[in-house]
Amino acid sequence: MLFLTRGGSGWRKAATAATATALAATTLAFASSPAQADAENPVLAWNISQQYIDHFSVQSSPMAPVPTLTATDGATFAGGNITWTFDGATVDGSETTVQYNGTVAGKFGTFYGVTVEDPALVFDAATGAGSLVATVSGGEIGSETTPAEVTVAEFTGATVTPTTIAGTPNWDGVLPTGSAESLALNIPANQPVSGRSFDPAFLGNLTSGVRAHFYASLNAQGNEPASNVKKAPAAFTADYEVAPAPAPSVSANAAVNGDFVDVTVSGENVVPDASAQFVVNGVYVAFSEKRDIFDIDAEGAEDGAELFLATNHVSGAQLPGGVLSTVVAVDKTKLVRGKTYAIYTWTAHGNPKATDKAYTETVVDIPEAAFPPVIPPVVKKASATKVKVNKVPTTKKVGKATITVTGKNGTATGKVTFVLKKGKATKKIKAATLKNGKVAVKLPKLKKGKWKLTAKYAGSSKYKASSKTVTIKVKK
Template sequence: MSTTRATHQRRMRTRLAVSALAALAVGLGPLMVAGHARAAQQSVDGVQLRWGINAESNKRSPIGYNLLSAGRLGNPGRGSQQLKDADNGATWANGKPAGWKATAGNVRIEKLQANDSYRLASWEGLRTDKNGAALTSATNSGHQVVIDQGTGSLDAAADDATITWDGDFTVAFYTGMIFFYVSDPKLVVDDGEGRLTATLSGFGSDIDDPTKWVTVAPAEVTLATLPSVDVSATGLITTPAYSGVGYDAPSGGVEQVRTGPYWGSFPKSFVDFQQTTGLGAYWYSSGGAADPYKPALPITVDTDPAVQPAPAAKLAASNRVYGKASKATLTLARPTGSTAAVTGKVTLTWPGVKQTLPLSGGKATFTLPKTLKPGSYPLKVAYPGNANYDGVEVAKLVTITKAGVAKPTWKVTTKPTPKKKGKATVTVKSKVNGAPATGKLTITLAKGSAKKQVTANLKNGKATVSLPKLAKGTWKVTLKYPGTATHQAANSKPADLKVAG
């Protein structure tokens, strides 16, 4: 995201402070209003919600690391799966689509920078602190969920607000071995006390039995209890309750430890849901080394968020045939009214591929590998932004089809006889240069009720085979190539083989 975000957040705090002082100056401060006097409600839209949840959600874990993703990660279908690093989380270890993203609809994930600004998240940044150093047990990656386009109403004088957002994000632990979805948050504040709620769903597993994988039914829960909220016309910044909040673990669960400087809990309905995912004790004090990183982080709601323009992105990438080289070109155009050039680097990811290139004239062209097997794959290119422009991601589904082949042919180099074996060379020519056919080919020789078969193993589209002894007469010969994961099937026309006596 833009380097001005930290400046904007400081500006917002200043606006909130000025609003409060102005209210006190005219006798309208919350502590001075008799009978809960109300100003007219103010309708709001384009409201931004920003929350880092807690430090533990952004830390290195015993197996991998904990992370946030915009949108919903795909279901790996079974337990013990982690996001694949080779393709920036596009797939799971078992090859199923995962789709880690920094942006999805109204939702984006942003990372804290060394200068305390925020920019659009990158896959590499999930494992580093704000200075780019690898995470340690004492640091976190500093990511936040940002959801835009909230709508609703607020009453600053009465400290009331009702705002809803439309969007999904994923919270994943152990690089995705356990994760859950958060959907459509809603903020309700009444007389300075509030709640942030959302619908949770996802999957249940167990770090002690990672093969476990069950669907967890959706549930509406309280994400954060907000005991003291000062609502301003420009929004609010508040820290959710955690310290000193008790939680009674279910039978068989980890008991809460209620001593020490970090004891507390997220709201009960939220933690109860996490008991079904296998993450229950990560959201309340359990006496472990992670306790200092569990408390909820501040929530920011901004009715006038600073938004830098994002360049218009266009990704050109065509479907192709296996074995053929192809390219993908990202074009970033300046937004209307902007004069600064779009500069920086962009990163392309798809299964097994990760490339980073500098922009030149607002463009970057990537060469895609010829060796990816046929199938449909998500191709994603991300631009993290710079001092002038917001970051942007663009994705496209690219389909790779099997290479075609010509009809199999053969050439008899030694004719078989009733007493001697013969020899032949078979060929399956690929229609794509540089991608020769492989696999098995079956030769069938038939004469009347007699039938014999020979199997050839193709190498670079050819194979030499031994033909069996054959009785005198004319044999019908057919060659059948069933195809492979990379090449289409093909059969020869029947041919005659005359065998002398």
């Protein structure tokens, strides 16, 4: 990818002298050393060269074109330093290849520029020898190169660990002065000075007019300027494999404390997600019925206040070394016997996310004493209703009957209803209440004939319903 601005069918025309003047231009200040890689997010910290940083990012004089240095697609340029995003590592025999993503494009006004994309470190972990390769392209007025992957620089003696590599690319003697390879790159016969240069393959994929930024050159007087030191390939530091952080471990123990259940929560490695803001804010420790808590809509009806029965906020200052210690007090009246409850932790402030490194779910064993006492249900037993006609009614006199309800669950209580039937004729007797399992009722005067008396016991908390029918013969 070539970043340089085009006008019409080619580079906008400008005096040839502008290129020569720009090549000789230097800046007054050096940028700071490359940033250290972030172990949480592996990066390659590599500035290409100090000359590249200074020449394409600092205005050297009021008369010079405006330089620009942009970093995209995974690369960053901040504080005078370039970083590239880790993309993966592979091992083939003794050779390790670590790939990074990102595009860095430097241009000097509209006159010329150099783009470096997707660098990779290829090295022998045992010896620390290897090379920096990248997709490189360049352009200047009237010409440009096709992006191609080339060796940018080689290195020896890099410091290699199972997760990092750091080194300084070779500079001295890389491209011998006046060699056939050097002359083929249109480098003057008395240069590069002491063979100090980026790799010839890198120079070969730049346009001729910008190569002098990447080897030790001589000025118009035939002297070596002090600025040559800035042209050396920049040292690099890189993370390429990060041991996963220990997973958070949380325990929760519940105990009844008056009207509350105190849940004592302890944990290790409970570290908020890697953000200065989040680290300060700490974590939430919340008690809820066990559920999927990742569908919380903070702007809807089902936000944290609705989901959780109790919540504590533990600040970053209260998490020394990821050690968590807090007590969550839960109102006993909010607990329901038979449900499963859990303590949840996640990074504050915000809704929980499954990717949150501080997220945990810990089931809590609620003591039985936290719930109201259980009253065992009464099992109703069968009842037996008996009817004894003590005095048979007549057409002129009332009668009397005694109803007894018995069973194997103690004395029966409740009401008994009565119905007298003879053919289609029906007479009802007012319901009576059992006393000590018995009740006596008056039988009304009846016409002659056979009447059926049915006594129905409605049942109670201890007994099932039952009934009894007897025949009464009214003779006079």
